[in-house]
Amino acid sequence: GEDVEQSLFLSVREGDSSVINCTYTDSSSTYLYWYKQEPGAGLQLLTYIFSNMDMKQDQRLTVLLNKKDKHLSLRIADTQTGDSAIYFCADRLAYGNKLVFGAGTILRVKS
């Protein structure tokens, strides 16, 4: 079945860039997403990219997609302590709103 994998933990210093990586197996992916979850909260959609795009930039966020290698990354520029959270990569299957999520990457930002 479809699978999404992420590294589990990333620690960076405030002001540095963070890069969170994700790989997926679904060959028919149409959209890929990054969601953020803060403690005690639900998930918040950060950004998404169409599968026919290589890059998308949205303020401090840059998403890179390598469709050949099935690799997705999220770069957060000038990382702040408020960015500390769990970041989930997700893949939308071809039909409907069913998403397959990775296990999440815990981002810790040190001041």
Next chain:
Amino acid sequence: KAGVTQTPRYLIKTRGQQVTLSCSPISGHRSVSWYQQTPGQGLQFLFEYFSETQRNKGNFPGRFSGRQFSNSRSEMNVSTLELGDSALYLCASSPDPNTGELFFGEGSRLTVL
């Protein structure tokens, strides 16, 4: 605009009981999805509803069921609760049934003793 509202936020049940969780989507959103989040299995898709019809279903046993009403509000039910059903149950609504742009509620945390 109010966000996705889930009730109850916390509940404790014992094995064998049943539970009903409720979700009110953002006004105007007709697509509602449910996910189970556990430390061991992560986020797993339960089901998705659009205009009162179930469009997708995840790999969960028949004890897990759901429905959507004409006002787009949704409920999910778990019967004959097991210890392994302890989890955060997240509801998400979407303005479009085909983009994966989900707006999540804060979840209902179920503990089964």
